[in-house]
Amino acid sequence: GAVVSQHPSRVICKSGTSVKIECRSLDFQATTMFWYRQFPKKSLMLMATSNEGSKATYEQGVEKDKFLINHASLTLSTLTVTSAHPEDSSFYICSARDSAGGDTDTQYFGPGTRLTVL
């Protein structure tokens, strides 16, 4: 099946710094990727929809200036948490759909990135 990778898998940073998380579709092209956030023992909450070549669409309550999303190619979307604070600590997961062929009806999820802000 299709594979989605995320890098890094785990990051610890100081409050006030920025952190970039990469989401890559390894063997397929994805015009759309989704970024979710998962709090401990909670479900996944959609943060934004990342569209290749255009601006991301953010869910209500998600600060677009804090969570910068760039979808520069058909295989890469990045989420940058700017000026991170401890409340941004969470598990961030991306998903992507094969837009060109194969199984186009399934979203494939990355393994997630654990962000801890001290």
Place this chain on the structure above:
Amino acid sequence: AQSVTQPDIHITVSEGASLELRCNYSYGATPYLFWYVQSPGQGLQLLLKYFSGDTLVQGIKGFEAEFKRSQSSFNLRKPSVHWSDAAEYFCAVGAEANTPLVFGKGTRLSVIA
């Protein structure tokens, strides 16, 4: 708006026993339905999905789910649970293939000897 309800927060079953995890959804049309499994600290793995056709779908690891439109349900079943099945299970619904998914709150499965 779409919504998913997983009524059971935590279920404990004995190894070898059968399992059923409940999922109810709210959506006006025929939804895209999914079950994902998540091990601690890991991402989501797709177990199975339903879009149309046969309402009983088979997935990986011996799991199956049945779509019942009249009950707005998509319950996950497995006839004999293995210790390695202990994980968090999420039911999700989508309007179309390229729309974001709405997830239930998950059901944590514990397996005892």
